[in-house]
Amino acid sequence: MSARYYPSFRIKENRSTKGQDFILNGNAYSGPYYTTFSGQNFSGPNPIIGPNELLTPITDYSNTALGLSSIQESSALKQQLIKATKISSTNSKPLVSYFPNPIQSDYNLGYINRYFAKQINNKGYITEISPAQYTEIKNGNPGYDTSMLQTVSIAWKLIGPLNSIRISQYDIRAGIIDTNKRLVEAANPNFFGLIEFIGGNYSKFAKPTA
Numbered sequence: 600m601s602a603r604y605y606p607s608f609r610i611k612e613n614r615s616t617k618g619q620d621f622i623l624n625g626n627a628y629s630g631p632y633y634t635t636f637s638g639q640n641f642s643g644p645n646p647i648i649g650p651n652e653l654l655t656p657i658t659d660y661s662n663t664a665l666g667l668s669s670i671q672e673s674s675a676l677k678q679q680l681i682k683a684t685k686i687s688s689t690n691s692k693p694l695v696s697y698f699p700n701p702i703q704s705d706y707n708l709g710y711i712n713r714y715f716a717k718q719i720n721n722k723g724y725i726t727e728i729s730p731a732q733y734t735e736i737k738n739g740n741p742g743y744d745t746s747m748l749q750t751v752s753i754a755w756k757l758i759g760p761l762n763s764i765r766i767s768q769y770d771i772r773a774g775i776i777d778t779n780k781r782l783v784e785a786a787n788p789n790f791f792g793l794i795e796f797i798g799g800n801y802s803k804f805a806k807p808t809a
Contacts, residue, residue, distance in 0.1 A: 621654035
């Protein structure tokens with residue numbers, strides 16, 4: 600199917616289903632999908648990549664005569680739905696909230712790495728996690744459903760002037776607040792909700808210097 604065009608703010612891209620949500624051509628659909636502002640769902644991570652096949656929610660499909668007949672007569676489809684339900688209900692390691700505690704060596708370095716994670720299908724809920732948990736997720740630890748998790752790391756500035764200072768026409772000393780704000784805003788489009796999670800506290804853990 601040809602590419603579709605939607606303004607980026609009117610679609611939710613890079614979503615994923617394990618087969619418990621949609622029907623495509625009479626079969627449970629698993630894989631990437633995106634949702635439009637009107638509530639329709641299409642196959643593929645986004646309209647550009649596609650293939651842009653319209654997905655029917657399983658609940659809507661099951662309530663039609665065709666859906667009821669297909670589910671009753673097709674043991675294969677029933678098995679697909681049962682398997683998908685089992686997969687979706689499998690417990691995985693939870694995200695554990697972590698509060699960084701910079702030490703003197705971090706201040707000597709000038710920054711720490713902060714790590715954040717969230718479930719792809721729950722864009723509004725972000726957890727700050729430990730370096731160890733971030734590494735486990737990035738390395739594909741079998742305890743995590745990595746297909747449903749999104750992570751990001753930020754090099755968080757700790758020292759320097761609180762706000763940027765112009766030393767001369769061509770020499771600007773980057774401030775803690777300006778630097779951290781810029782990094783968070785740069786990460787936010789691909790990790791939606793990070794700006795709200797930080798809540799404007801761009802000087803957190805800072806030890807300002809002149």
